[in-house]
Amino acid sequence: MEKEYFGLKAEDIISKIDHTILKVDSTWDDVKRICDDAKKYKTASVCIPPCFVRQVSEYLNGEVSVCTVIGFPNGYMTTNAKVLETEDAVKNGADEIDMVINVGKVKEGNFDYVSDEIRAVRDACKGKVLKVIIETCLLTEEEKIEMCKIVSESGADFIKTSTGFSTGGATREDIALMKKYTYGIKIKAAGGIKSVEDAVDFINLGAQRLGTSSLLKMME
Numbered sequence: 165m166e167k168e169y170f171g172l173k174a175e176d177i178i179s180k181i182d183h184t185i186l187k188v189d190s191t192w193d194d195v196k197r198i199c200d201d202a203k204k205y206k207t208a209s210v211c212i213p214p215c216f217v218r219q220v221s222e223y224l225n226g227e228v229s230v231c232t233v234i235g236f237p238n239g240y241m242t243t244n245a246k247v248l249e250t251e252d253a254v255k256n257g258a259d260e261i262d263m264v265i266n267v268g269k270v271k272e273g274n275f276d277y278v279s280d281e282i283r284a285v286r287d288a289c290k291g292k293v294l295k296v297i298i299e300t301c302l303l304t305e306e307e308k309i310e311m312c313k314i315v316s317e318s319g320a321d322f323i324k325t326s327t328g329f330s331t332g333g334a335t336r337e338d339i340a341l342m343k344k345y346t347y348g349i350k351i352k353a354a355g356g357i358k359s360v361e362d363a364v365d366f367i368n369l370g371a372q373r374l375g376t377s378s379l380l381k382m383m384e
Contacts, residue, residue, distance in 0.1 A: 221257025239264030301332030312345035328355030343370035
């Protein structure tokens with residue numbers, strides 16, 4: 165795709181896309197279509213429901229990284245449940261894990277619980293990439309800043325804005341805040357990427373990954 169969008173080459177944008185399908189009624193035909201697009205355009209990964217991980221891993225055979233979600237979308241499962249989900253996903257061939265934090269514990273100010281849970285999932289990842297979804301639309305600015313610190317110190321690889329299933333998605337303000345307050349980790353913008361201009365803005369603000377189900381179609 166030899167094009168430029170707002171000063172960025174198409175391939176530079178596409179290489180940051182986690183090509184995503186997480187709808188509750190997703191079928192294998194739907195997931196396979198996402199995989200075929202990812203192979204064709206060389207996205208960073210496909211992000212798919214856990215029940216498809218083994219099938220997708222076998223289908224892609226290493227051509228594209230396989231990402232799946234843990235504790236999704238609400239994050240209020242027990243830590244043990246998230247750990248078991250993660251272990252199962254890794255066993256089935258997941259290369260990357262996107263976990264949802266327990267937002268209620270953040271609201272309580274129980275940051276030790278949140279930190280311990282992220283570290284437990286990190287250990288269950290067995291060296292695979294871990295992205296931590298903090299669901300920014302539900303947090304105050306102070307809570308976002310605290311989560312930037314916690315995720316930075318957790319051993320995770322990425323902090324991620326959103327599931328895309330709550331009251332809002334990534335915003336320019338949130339990416340700028342994450343860039344300012346994180347250290348040693350990368351940033352993933354997800355949810356609410358409604359245009360190629362949004363994607364380019366998020367990249368320019370510091371996002372190294374984009375979680376989206378529609379960006380490839382927009383770029384076509």
